Amino acid sequence: MKQRSVLVVLFDGIQSLDVTGPMEVFAGASRFPDVSYELRTASPAGAPVRTSCGLTLVPDGSLADAPTPHTLLVPGGWGTRDPDPELVHWLRLHGPLPERLVSVCSGALLLAAAGQLDGHRATTHWNVCEKLAREHPAVEVDPEPIFVRDGRIATSAGVTAGIDLALALVEEDHGRDVALTVARHLVVFLRRPGSQSQFSAQLSAQTARREPLRDVQHWITEHPGADLSVEALAARARLSPRHFARAFQAETGTTPGRYVDRVRLEHARRLLEDTADGVAQIARGCGYGTPEAMRRAFIKALGAGPAEYRRRFGPHTADHS
Numbered sequence: 274m275k276q277r278s279v280l281v282v283l284f285d286g287i288q289s290l291d292v293t294g295p296m297e298v299f300a301g302a303s304r305f306p307d308v309s310y311e312l313r314t315a316s317p318a319g320a321p322v323r324t325s326c327g328l329t330l331v332p333d334g335s336l337a338d339a340p341t342p343h344t345l346l347v348p349g350g351w352g353t354r355d356p357d358p359e360l361v362h363w364l365r366l367h368g369p370l371p372e373r374l375v376s377v378c379s380g381a382l383l384l385a386a387a388g389q390l391d392g393h394r395a396t397t398h399w400n401v402c403e404k405l406a407r408e409h410p411a412v413e414v415d416p417e418p419i420f421v422r423d424g425r426i427a428t429s430a431g432v433t434a435g436i437d438l439a440l441a442l443v444e445e446d447h448g449r450d451v452a453l454t455v456a457r458h459l460v461v462f463l464r465r466p467g468s469q470s471q472f473s474a475q476l477s478a479q480t481a482r483r484e485p486l487r488d489v490q491h492w493i494t495e496h497p498g499a500d501l502s503v504e505a506l507a508a509r510a511r512l513s514p515r516h517f518a519r520a521f522q523a524e525t526g527t528t529p530g531r532y533v534d535r536v537r538l539e540h541a542r543r544l545l546e547d548t549a550d551g552v553a554q555i556a557r558g559c560g561y562g563t564p565e566a567m568r569r570a571f572i573k574a575l576g577a578g579p580a581e582y583r584r585r586f587g588p589h590t591a592d593h594s
Contacts, residue, residue, distance in 0.1 A: 280342035286352025298439035349378030377435035
């Protein structure tokens with residue numbers, strides 16, 4: 274049995290879920306036979322740290338005494354805004370040593386400050402992507418995905434995206450069945466692919482203030498295969514098509530057509546990831562009508578057709594163990 278050590282860096286102002294989310298994934302995987310992750314935490318001086326929510330975390334020891342791990346994980350939190358110079362220095366010296374270097378949320382700011390992301394593609398929480406790009410121009414910042422893997426370096430967006438990334442790493446180490454069981458235990462999806470946007474259609478668009486428009490948004494989400502033309506949606510909102518289209522964009526920040534396109538794409542992606550339904554069946558159920566229409570939508574949005582997408586992220590993804 275190959276044991277992989279995971280060292281989680283702690284510091285004042287850390288986001289507690291950035292720590293516990295990935296650690297619960299690795300700990301859950303370790304309950305399987307022949308799977309073992311040795312989890313350790315360390316702070317710069319080995320002292321307890323105060324999280325952003327007021328919780329106190331007691332590390333296993335100091336960074337100075339920590340052996341080089343297989344995976345070094347750097348969480349985010351308010352403490353990354355004015356990073357401890359001692360911590361940055363330690364990351365500069367020790368960041369190149371582990372087989373995997375991982376950040377969650379704004380932990381990418383610490384890795385970038387230590388020069389570990391120069392020349393690499395990376396992501397972070399949407400709220401600090403601009404800061405990361407502005408302060409570290411040598412980093413190729415991609416604000417869209419929930420996580421990015423670039424060689425030995427993996428970076429993720431906020432909080433729950435750290436769980437997604439940890440599940441992806443478990444799947445890489447021990448196969449899909451182990452990661453799927455851990456995901457089910459944690460009641461999360463296995464797994465949102467890294468290319469998935471940090472925002473769903475519902476989060477990207479504002480929620481309409483007026484109830485008829487809000488009801489239409491819910492209807493679109495729940496019935497992607499229905500007639501979602503402007504005329505049909507306007508009738509449901511009891512507005513004229515012109516008035517509906519104008520009001521919908523004013524209140525949600527996007528047009529009805531773009532909103533429908535994104536909902537259908539998200540729904541189709543989930544079905545390709547989690548079911549064995551045929552592409553033609555999914556195309557009909559998601560309102561595309563034909564597999565070719567769905568293929569064009571996937572190519573335009575994702576750069577890959579449904580078949581390639583399923584090959585990479587679907588239920589029959591090859592086992593990497």
